Amino acid sequence: MAGLAVAPAAHSQTATRRRSPARQLPLVVLDPGHGGTDPGAIGAEGTQEKRITLPLALELKRRLEHGGRCRVAMTRTRDVFVPLARRVQLARDREAALLLSIHADASPPGHAALRGASVYTMSETATDAVAAAIARRENRADQAGGLRLPSVSPEVQRILLSLMRQETRAGSERLARLTVNALDGQVILLNQPLRRAQFVVLKAPDVPAALVECGFLSNRQDEALLRRADHRAKLAASLAEAVHGFIGARSVA
Numbered sequence: 001m002a003g004l005a006v007a008p009a010a011h012s013q014t015a016t017r018r019r020s021p022a023r024q025l026p027l028v029v030l031d032p033g034h035g036g037t038d039p040g041a042i043g044a045e046g047t048q049e050k051r052i053t054l055p056l057a058l059e060l061k062r063r064l065e066h067g068g069r070c071r072v073a074m075t076r077t078r079d080v081f082v083p084l085a086r087r088v089q090l091a092r093d094r095e096a097a098l099l100l101s102i103h104a105d106a107s108p109p110g111h112a113a114l115r116g117a118s119v120y121t122m123s124e125t126a127t128d129a130v131a132a133a134i135a136r137r138e139n140r141a142d143q144a145g146g147l148r149l150p151s152v153s154p155e156v157q158r159i160l161l162s163l164m165r166q167e168t169r170a171g172s173e174r175l176a177r178l179t180v181n182a183l184d185g186q187v188i189l190l191n192q193p194l195r196r197a198q199f200v201v202l203k204a205p206d207v208p209a210a211l212v213e214c215g216f217l218s219n220r221q222d223e224a225l226l227r228r229a230d231h232r233a234k235l236a237a238s239l240a241e242a243v244h245g246f247i248g249a250r251s252v253a
């Protein structure tokens, strides 16, 4: 679905031919968190989140392209700042089958022992205070880059979302479940790894989306693991399995 936009009739045939949807593989958008002026979370040993998310996403891209079952687009392929809204818009403009946002967090104050991976879907209501605090920090990425989201009144935003989001929400929940299942047994998971919070990057009403926090950089053991290419390869393999499960189920439906 492409939101509420309707192409003029005179152009519809051309557009259909150009996209040839029947023969085209589904598009997966990978979103390595942060970048450029926004380093993201800073680890106990000083590791910057943006330097973990990019190589992990590139490894996942390589695996997905090798699988030959989807096309892959990235919201960034270099150390550059990309506003959250532009990341979402890329997935919407290209009618992506899914968006997977990749992050590694630092725990809020008072939760220093937290470690393990977790997977978030969008919700207006956070699972708990930790989930809410994590979403607040991720959403601050835009301020770090000196940009703001376009101002739409919260009421209008809520009405539009409630209309379009229902089907997308079911897809997002399925994607998140598949992701947790694929990670389970491969890497340490946070307690209650399937979580919800209000992430800007998950707000597309028409693209199923999930956000993976691959571990806590604030935890020395997690930080050491996330710095290792073999651990990131293990994460990427699990995420590829989840993506393949999602687009496989989707093409049957």
Ligand SMILES: [Zn+2]
Binding pocket: 033, 034, 040, 041, 049, 102, 103, 104, 105, 138
């Ligand atoms: Zn992040």
